[in-house]
Amino acid sequence: MALAVPATLSPSKVTSFKDCALAFRFSVIDRLPEPPSPAAVKGTLVHRALEQLHCLEPAGRTLPAALAALEAARAEALADPEYLALALGGDAEVAFHGDAEQLVRRYFELEDPTTVRSIGIELRLEAQLGGVRLRGIIDRLDLDADGELVVTDYKTGRVPGIRDEQGRFGGVQFYAYLCEAVLGRRPARVQLLYLSEPVSIVATPSEQSLRGLRARVGAVWQAVERACAHDDFRPHPGPLCDWCAFRAHCPVFGGDPAGARALVPAAVG
Numbered sequence: 231m232a233l234a235v236p237a238t239l240s241p242s243k244v245t246s247f248k249d250c251a252l253a254f255r256f257s258v259i260d261r262l263p264e265p266p267s268p269a270a271v272k273g274t275l276v277h278r279a280l281e282q283l284h285c286l287e288p289a290g291r292t293l294p295a296a297l298a299a300l301e302a303a304r305a306e307a308l309a310d311p312e313y314l315a316l317a318l319g320g321d322a323e324v325a326f327h328g329d330a331e332q333l334v335r336r337y338f339e340l341e342d343p344t345t346v347r348s349i350g351i352e353l354r355l356e357a358q359l360g361g362v363r364l365r366g367i368i369d370r371l372d373l374d375a376d377g378e379l380v381v382t383d384y385k386t387g388r389v390p391g392i393r394d395e396q397g398r399f400g401g402v403q404f405y406a407y408l409c410e411a412v413l414g415r416r417p418a419r420v421q422l423l424y425l426s427e428p429v430s431i432v433a434t435p436s437e438q439s440l441r442g443l444r445a446r447v448g449a450v451w452q453a454v455e456r457a458c459a460h461d462d463f464r465p466h467p468g469p470l471c472d473w474c475a476f477r478a479h480c481p482v483f484g485g486d487p488a489g490a491r492a493l494v495p496a497a498v499g
């Protein structure tokens with residue numbers, strides 16, 4: 231039976247499909263529930279604190295202000311079902327919030343926020359590319375000293391290894407494409423701020439790199455359409471299986487993918 235194709239593609243969906251088509255189907259097509267991970271919830275908390283920091287006037291973007299924003303984000307999180315589902319307590323909770331604070335402190339080693347000229351925060355952009363609608367959220371859009379656009383993306387996970395780098399930079403080009411398509415200007419730079427190291431990786435989008443992005447996303451979209459037409463999403467076992475929320479339904483681990491959808495009455499098709 232043919233499955234409905236997803237309405238949009240985002241950088242994370244492209245990565246998900248390339249990492250494992252079957253996990254993509256479970257998550258994006260079947261929309262099976264995925265338990266929140268401490269890393270993802272911590273990332274949300276830190277993003278929220280930095281978002282609030284950059285809503286302040288430049289002179290007020292100090293470390294104490296950032297820590298106050300993190301404290302406010304933490305208070306909001308206490309009513310957030312995803313945070314509550316982590317059921318943190320005792321040492322785990324102390325370590326979780328200690329890590330979040332460390333990430334916010336390390337942000338200040340990467341840039342001086344009082345010098346940043348932000349013109350957009352948590353910017354939702356959508357644009358058509360051939361037959362597919364692309365969607366992405368830009369953490370921050372700045373103007374540099376020359377009036378050029380700069381896209382900033384905060385990363386709370388590890389810095390990608392050599393093998394992953396192409397995939398992560400695919401995300402960079404994705405943001406650059408969205409900026410150019412929606413705002414009519416290609417950003418001069420896209421910077422990924424890896425807070426855990428801390429390390430910043432800067433890419434300069436070009437006509438050639440965006441041509442590559444268009445070709446790669448077009449190929450992924452064709453593969454998604456083919457997989458949906460034939461309901462043929464193959465597992466791709468690898469290191470990500472250790473964190474996969476769908477192992478119980480995965481044939482590699484003795485599960486039955488066909489039965490997975492029946493387990494979720496609210497699943498859409």
Ligand code: SF4
Binds near residue numbers: 253467471476483
């Ligand atoms: S367990 Fe591994 S192979 Fe199976 S769906 Fe998850 S990521 Fe894919």
